Each structure stands twice: as structure tokens, then as C-alpha cells.
Amino acid sequence: MNAPELPKSFERxxxxxxxxxxxxxxxxxxxxxxxxxxxxxxxxxxxxxTYVGLWYVGTAFLFFILAGILSLIMRTQLAxxxxxxxxxxxxxxxxxxHGTVMMFLFAVPAVEAASVYLLPNMQAAxxxxxxxxxxxxxxxxxxxxxxxxxxIFFGLSPDGGWFMYPPLTSTKYSPAENADWWLLGIGFIxxxxxxxxxxxxxxxxxxxxxxxxxDKLPVYxxxxxxxxxxxxxxxxxIILGTLLLEMERAFDWPFFIAERGGDPLLWQHxxxxxxxxxxxxxxxxxxxxxxxxxxxxxxxxxxxxxxxVLALIATGFLSFGLWVHHMFxxxxxxxxxxxxxxxxxxxxxxxxxxxxxxxxxxxxxRMKLTTPSLFVIGFxxxxxxxxxxxxxxxxxxxxxxxxxxxFIVAHLHYVLIGGMVFPLFAAIYYWVPVASKxxxxxxxxxxxxxxxxxxVNVTFLPMHITGLIGMPRRVYxxxxxxxxxxxxLVSTIGAFMIAAGVALFLLDFARNFRFAGENNAGNVWNASxxxxxxxxxxxxxxxxxxxxxxxxxxxxxxxxxxxxxRYYLPxxxxxxxxxxxxxxFDARPQYILQVPGPGWQPVLAAVFTAxxxxxxxxxxxFTSIICGVLAVGFVIWWLWETDPGxxxxxxxxxxxxVVPVYATGPVNHSWWAMIVLMVVCGMIFTCLIFSYLFLWxxxxxxxxxxxxxxxxxxxxxxSGFLYCASAALIAVASRHLRxxxxxxPRSVPILIGVALLLVSGASAVDLWAQWQxxxxxxxxxxxxxxYAIVSLQIFxxxxxxxxxxxxxxxxxxxxLDSVRRxxxxxxxxFWFYTVGQGLVGLLVVHGFPRLTGGI
Amino acid sequence: MTGRRTAQVLLALGxxxxxxxxxALIYGATSTLCGRGWADATLLAIGVVPFAILSTTLVxxxxxxxxxxxxxxxxxxxxxxxxxxxxxxxxxxxVLINGLSLIAILWNGVPAFILPACA
Numbered sequence: 018m019n020a021p022e023l024p025k026s027f028e029r030x031x032x033x034x035x036x037x038x039x040x041x042x043x044x045x046x047x048x049x050x051x052x053x054x055x056x057x058x059x060x061x062x063x064x065x066x067t068y069v070g071l072w073y074v075g076t077a078f079l080f081f082i083l084a085g086i087l088s089l090i091m092r093t094q095l096a097x098x099x100x101x102x103x104x105x106x107x108x109x110x111x112x113x114x115h116g117t118v119m120m121f122l123f124a125v126p127a128v129e130a131a132s133v134y135l136l137p138n139m140q141a142a143x144x145x146x147x148x149x150x151x152x153x154x155x156x157x158x159x160x161x162x163x164x165x166x167x168x169i170f171f172g173l174s175p176d177g178g179w180f181m182y183p184p185l186t187s188t189k190y191s192p193a194e195n196a197d198w199w200l201l202g203i204g205f206i207x208x209x210x211x212x213x214x215x216x217x218x219x220x221x222x223x224x225x226x227x228x229x230x231x232d233k234l235p236v237y238x239x240x241x242x243x244x245x246x247x248x249x250x251x252x253x254x255i256i257l258g259t260l261l262l263e264m265e266r267a268f269d270w271p272f273f274i275a276e277r278g279g280d281p282l283l284w285q286h287x288x289x290x291x292x293x294x295x296x297x298x299x300x301x302x303x304x305x306x307x308x309x310x311x312x313x314x315x316x317x318x319x320x321x322x323x324x325x326v327l328a329l330i331a332t333g334f335l336s337f338g339l340w341v342h343h344m345f346x347x348x349x350x351x352x353x354x355x356x357x358x359x360x361x362x363x364x365x366x367x368x369x370x371x372x373x374x375x376x377x378x379x380x381x382x383r384m385k386l387t388t389p390s391l392f393v394i395g396f397x398x399x400x401x402x403x404x405x406x407x408x409x410x411x412x413x414x415x416x417x418x419x420x421x422x423x424f425i426v427a428h429l430h431y432v433l434i435g436g437m438v439f440p441l442f443a444a445i446y447y448w449v450p451v452a453s454k455x456x457x458x459x460x461x462x463x464x465x466x467x468x469x470x471x472x473v474n475v476t477f478l479p480m481h482i483t484g485l486i487g488m489p490r491r492v493y494x495x496x497x498x499x500x501x502x503x504x505x506l507v508s509t510i511g512a513f514m515i516a517a518g519v520a521l522f523l524l525d526f527a528r529n530f531r532f533a534g535e536n537n538a539g540n541v542w543n544a545s546x547x548x549x550x551x552x553x554x555x556x557x558x559x560x561x562x563x564x565x566x567x568x569x570x571x572x573x574x575x576x577x578x579x580x581x582x583r584y585y586l587p588x589x590x591x592x593x594x595x596x597x598x599x600x601x602f603d604a605r606p607q608y609i610l611q612v613p614g615p616g617w618q619p620v621l622a623a624v625f626t627a628x629x630x631x632x633x634x635x636x637x638x639f640t641s642i643i644c645g646v647l648a649v650g651f652v653i654w655w656l657w658e659t660d661p662g663x664x665x666x667x668x669x670x671x672x673x674x675v676v677p678v679y680a681t682g683p684v685n686h687s688w689w690a691m692i693v694l695m696v697v698c699g700m701i702f703t704c705l706i707f708s709y710l711f712l713w714x715x716x717x718x719x720x721x722x723x724x725x726x727x728x729x730x731x732x733x734x735x736s737g738f739l740y741c742a743s744a745a746l747i748a749v750a751s752r753h754l755r756x757x758x759x760x761x762p763r764s765v766p767i768l769i770g771v772a773l774l775l776v777s778g779a780s781a782v783d784l785w786a787q788w789q790x791x792x793x794x795x796x797x798x799x800x801x802x803x804y805a806i807v808s809l810q811i812f813x814x815x816x817x818x819x820x821x822x823x824x825x826x827x828x829x830x831x832x833l834d835s836v837r838r839x840x841x842x843x844x845x846x847f848w849f850y851t852v853g854q855g856l857v858g859l860l861v862v863h864g865f866p867r868l869t870g871g872i
Numbered sequence: 873m874t875g876r877r878t879a880q881v882l883l884a885l886g887x888x889x890x891x892x893x894x895x896a897l898i899y900g901a902t903s904t905l906c907g908r909g910w911a912d913a914t915l916l917a918i919g920v921v922p923f924a925i926l927s928t929t930l931v932x933x934x935x936x937x938x939x940x941x942x943x944x945x946x947x948x949x950x951x952x953x954x955x956x957x958x959x960x961x962x963x964x965x966x967v968l969i970n971g972l973s974l975i976a977i978l979w980n981g982v983p984a985f986i987l988p989a990c991a
Contacts, residue, residue, distance in 0.1 A: 230956060230957055230958040230961070231958045231961055231962065232957045232958055232960070232961030233957070323961070323964055323965055323968065324968065326965060327965060327968040327969055327972065330885070330888070330965075330969060331888065331969065331972055334888040334891065334892060335891075335976065337892070338891075338892075338895045338980075349903075350902060350903075350906045350989075350990045350991065351987050351988070351991050352902050352906075352921065352925075352983055352984075352987045352988070352989060352990065352991075353899060353902050353903060353906075355983035355986075355987055356895065356898060356899050356902075356980055356983065359979050359980045359982065359983065360895065360976075360980065362979075363975075363976050363979055363980075366972070367972075601877075602877055602956070602958045602962075603956050603958050714903060714904060714907045714908075715907070717907075717908060717909075
């Protein structure tokens, strides 16, 4: 579908704005009514980004405080030598939970949460394209996160460190359920993060103000786009890692057990392929925030916009070449280490570009020393120090000296607190006036900054020395006379200074934050971007045309004209919630997206998803399965109400631009989401293939082990044929479903049904081929790796067994035809992916051992 | 996304993809060759590990250089006749990214000249 042409120049005279005044009576009331949140108990079913975003940020902050309290207990324990405030067992749980909660329950959700709130406002979109997905992500995280944290009160928390290295976390050394809480408890958080990432990618690319082409995209949106892509690439590695470790613990499949061909280093590769980019995953959104705050405080446009975008993209790539620098002490060849050393130093270049761009912006304007400015300056100071020690530990010989010592603790806290916590506080002080009727106190804010800035340096600066003179990390106490006493006491005092700063912030927040559905505090900083337009539950009254990166500075009447409804879509065309979908490069209007409203389905689906994972942890298998089935059921119910079809003819949104209220194919927002989801699936599969090859590498002459027989070629050939045949039938069904008239070809459900039989058969043949050779998944890592590939494929085939009948059901219910076919398209995309993955899996499992001939 | 737009994105990010390919191949080759005990094997009178690193670096370097040249041309083209500001922006960003990639690829290939293969 071609996007409607916009006028050659968006710079029109006032009289030429898309919609004239006065606006029709009732237009604004209808818009407000459509976006009204539910009341009373149903309030929890709200899906508006303004509500879900704030709940999300609030919950993330709650976990920040809870994990912070854990750190205070640890610092109190370490304040003096030979202290017995907590036992070593509890201390193990404390540091594991502190790291895990800070990284998984605070850092990633906090930046994702902030974007759920900010992105639609900043891009003048009515909401994110999948508001129910945001709500689902939030509730899964909220329920699951709180239960996960609650394990600390029962001595059940994981205790193997936040990176959970086997063999310490394998059944042999950690037979209790503590490790399972981490492995399964983190599962729903990963799902939540990926759901958020899909939402963000599609939101940034498809729902922007008209004319907000890529060159006018706020830097924050760029940062969130790179952030989300990094989650899509990085998180699958940890998803697969946790799956493999849990399969080892539950079924004795020896992926990480060296005696049976496994290798604990495989876990480290999978964990850090996620874990290092994770640092940048939380750092990039923070830099995006800083890039928005600095120009406002300096009252001048950001210097080096293109270079900053370059830096964000380059960081996104280079950060995936660093993971082994966490493994410098594992005995890998020096040549291999040097590649990661090189990339670790190279990544400092884009970070440096951003720092210099901010300094240049500050220098070219007149910086107001507000609380957000102070936190930004604090960030620059602390993060730069952390970056410098980062370059030090990027050198393998230095890292061997500092490894697992308090020097590393100091480095990572300088990077993470400087790179993420300070920008987040700057962001809260900066953007509270968008969400609240009152601003936070500048006077109290300075005290908060002072306490936190001094506290961080008092806590962590001495730790560099504590580490260099030999104190290892993760010890619950230490003897007198090691020279560590005074340094530890100083660090503990510093930790309580940070806590005092945070407590003061909470007081200020409680005193001044007053949620504003409408009538917020206004553009108190004279900022230039669209989140400072007058807004309500519907976000902006009309969707503006943007002509520069600083629209509020360059288009003086913009706020009033937007509020008066003079720009696009000032009401509701379909009578319900809508968003204007725009083209990804030039942001030209493409179609009106009918946005789903509040509903219990995402809330209940999320609760049962969390329950599924958590109950599985405590081995309540039957109840867990029931919860899993209920979660899927609620997702199906939720989806049933989507894909509404063209409920009315194309609508005039103003300025003579007429757009449809429904679209399919590559222009459709859910097509984009499916593509992103398939990239996630592809990455999980790629990581599994990497694991297979890695295990081959560590098993010379035993791939397969001598007693193992590889199935005959006939089996994979048959399986592959069945996969291809099923895909061909789906392609034929798609062709039958094509056309402009609302036909509903009878062949479609039959073709899907037969394709279901074929794809199931393909998977069954693949499994049977291995089974009949008596290959055991427990005897050797070879069998475990083969069955892991087969099992993942079965999972995908089972998913098609849900999607296929669902698509048929929609056809039977009259909700699928040649025009209203988004559901079919999504099923088709997933089907093709499943078949592709199945074929590659067959090739690897059956072809690779023959190719290498047991080398 | 149209074919033209996809090509623009691939051109703009191509250098970084070349870096990623180089990184994966040189790390994979080093791990495999060292892991299988082929540290002392030679090819064209140089060690098989440095050979793999240098040849991969050379190929990806050439690829990144070509992308940089094409990006420059695109940048000049859109500077003179911008059909949209996004075109000009993408082509300029492409020049920057491909330029940086060239340096990153070179930087990652340097260890082959300095370090022993599998020590």
C-alpha cells in the first residue's frame, strides 16, 4: 500500500492547517470517552500507556529499593571484620538476589517502563501499537517479580551468584530448589522483556507524528530502538541457557557436566552473550534520556545528532563482541581473548562520541543547574570513571589480577550506577511534570543529588583499593589484620549515604507527585519535544506535523493548534481507540490502527503465565500445567477480539488525507511484530546450534560417541518432505484467500487442517528417527544436544497446533476472509519459520556428524 | 518497507554486519583450529590460524571499503537531489557507520600480527 502524499512542504500558514476551526460539537467528547480508563476494580484492566507506564516505573523502583535494602544488609555485615550479622548461606542469597533483582527486576524493566510512558508522548502517538501486550508484560513482571523476591524470606532464594555458573548451580552442588527459582523465575521476566521490545520496535517504527522522519526522530526514540533490537538479539541466549540448565537439573541432560561430554564454559558463553550486551541494554536508554535532558537544560539543540545516532548503532553492534571479556580467566587461547579485548576498547569510541556531544551541547548553550542537570553531570563524572576502569579490565593481563576482586565490584557499580541510575533520577526529575500536576522540589532534589553523588563515591572509590590489595568479592566476612577493615567501614558509610538520598527522594515524591490524567504541570523547562504538548488519556488532541527535531522551539503555535484539534485525526473515526500508523522512514500516514481497549484477558493471562513458571519451580507440575493452559486460553480470548477488519470506509483525517482503517501485509503493524518475534525465535535456535557446535568442539573423536548410531537418511528426508509439503499447502491457502472482494474460500480450513497433519507428522518422524536408534539424552552431551534441537522443534510445531485451529476457528466464525486476513498472515509467517527451522535442524542433526566423520 | 528502503538500511548498516561476520569467523576459526590441535599447521607458508584471521580480515575489509565508497556516492546523490530528508540522513549515517566499521575490522585483525596462534 502506498502512503498518501503529503504537501511538498509541511510548513504551512496557520490558515492551511489540516483541520479548520471551529471543530464539530461532540468531537472532542467522543475522543475523551474512547480513551477513558475503567473505574473501580476494573481499573487494573487499564491499558493506556500513561497508566501502565507509571505502574511499571513504580514497580521497577520498588524493586530498586528492595534490592538496595539487601545491599545495605550486606554492607552492614561487611562493616567490621568477623561480623556474624548474617550467615554465609543467607549472604550467598543476598548477593545473588541483589544482582539478579537489580539487573532483571529493576534495570531492564525500569528503562522499558519509562519508554512505555514516554515514547507515545514523545512521538505524539495515541498509544503504543499493542497496549494489551504492554499490560501483559507489566502484570507478568509484577506478580512474578514479587513472588520471586518473596523467596528471600523463606531461605529459598537462588544462591549461586547472579550469573549462576555451573557446576556450582548443577544438581550435584545445588540440589535444593534455590537454583530453580532463578532459572524458572527469570523465565517470565525474559518473556516480559521481549514483549516490551517488540512493542517498542513497532512503536518507534510505525506510530510517530506525521513528518517525524528518521532524521527528526528524538534521540531517545533512537536509543530505545537500538535497545529493543539488542534485547531481541541478546535475550534469546539467556533464554536458551536457562532452558538447558533447567533441563540438565530436571532430566539429567548433561549439557554442562564435563564427565559426560558437557562443558560448564558453554553456560558462560550463553550467559555473557546476553550479559554483556545487557550492560549496554540498560545504558543506551539512559544515554537517550540524557540526550533529551541536556539540550533542554542548555536551551540549545543537541550538537552532533548524526554522530550520536552513529554512536548508538555502533554500540549496539560492538557490544555483542565483548562477552568473553568476562571469561578472561578461563584459560582460552590468548589470540581469542585479544579479539574481545580489541572490541572492548573499540566500544569506548562510540561512548566517547556521546560524552563529547553532551559536553559540546553544554558548552554551546547556557546550562541551567537544575536537579536533572546535576544528575547528568554526576552521571558524566561517575560513568566516565567506570568507563576508564572498564578500559583497564579490557586488558587481559590486568583483568587476571583484578578478576573476582572488589576492584570489579567497584568498576561495575561505577558503570551501572553512573550509566543508568543517575540518568534515571535525572529523567524522573525532568519528566515528572509531564505525569504530575506538581513538579518535584528543586531544593530537596539538590540534597538528594548531593547525598547520592557523595555516597556512590564514598562507597565504591575505596573498593578499587580493597580489591587491589586482595579482597575477593562475595565473601561474607573477613579476618582482622588484612588491611581491609577501614576501607570496608568507609564503603558501608557511603552505602547508607546513598540510602539517605533515596529516602529523601521518596519523601519528596510522596509530597509532590500528584498524578495528572490531564492538566499536568506543563512545559516547565521550556523543552522542545512533543511529550510537552498538552495531553490527556488520549495523549494529544490531534496528531501534529513535525518539521524539525525541536518542534516546540521551531513551531511556536504548535501546542495551541494541537490542543485545538487543528492537526490530524482530532476525533475518532471508528468511535473507538485509534492510533495513526505512519511509514517507517518518512512518517507519512498509512492507516488508522484500531487500538484495543481495557480488558481482563491480558491481566489474567499474565497472572497465569507467572503462576505457570513459579509453580513449575516448586514441582507442582499438574497445577502448573493447568495455569499454563489457562494462560494460553486467556491469550486466545484476548486475540479473538483483535483483527477487527475494515469496520468503515477509509476516513479523512484532515488536510484531504484519506486513509483506510485496516491494512494487511508488510504495512501492517502486527506483520512487523511477527517478523521481530521470528528474529527472537531465530536467535534462540541459532544459540542452540552454537551450543551443539561448541559441544562438538570439546568432544574430539566423540561426536557422536562410538556406541551411537546415526539414523538412516530416509528419516530426515521424509521429515523434510513433510515439512515442505505443509508449507506448500499454507502457501496455496494464502493464494486462495487473496482478492479484493470479501470472499471466504472453503478450501482454506481444509488446507490448514491437512498442513497441520503434515507438520505434526514431520516432527513425529524426526523424533522417531532418533528414538529408534536408542539414543539417550542423558548418557552424553551428544544425545542431549540432539534431543534439545528436536524438542525445540516440537515446541514450535505444538505452537502451530494452537495457531492453526485458531485460524480455522476464525474462518468458521466469519472473522477471516480475503480482506480481513491478518490472523492468517501471522499464522502463515510463523508456519514458514517453523518449517525453515525444522529443515535447518534436520540438516545439522543428521548432516553435521556425517560431514565431520566423527572428528 | 520497500525494496529501495531495505537496500538503504543494508547499505547504512553493512559495514557493521561486515565487522560482525569478521568477528564471528575469526573467533570461530581460532577456537576450532586451536581446539582440534591444528596450531602448527601451515597454509601458503604461514600458520593456518593467522592465515584464517588475515584472509577473513582482508575480505571483510574490502567489503566494508566498497560499502563506504557506495555510501559516499549515495550521500553525494541525496545531497544534490533529496527526495526526502530521511534519504540524506540515512546516506550520511551510512558513511559514518561504514567508516567506523573499517577501523573496527582493522583493529580486530591486528592480534594476528602480534600474538602466537594458540598459546
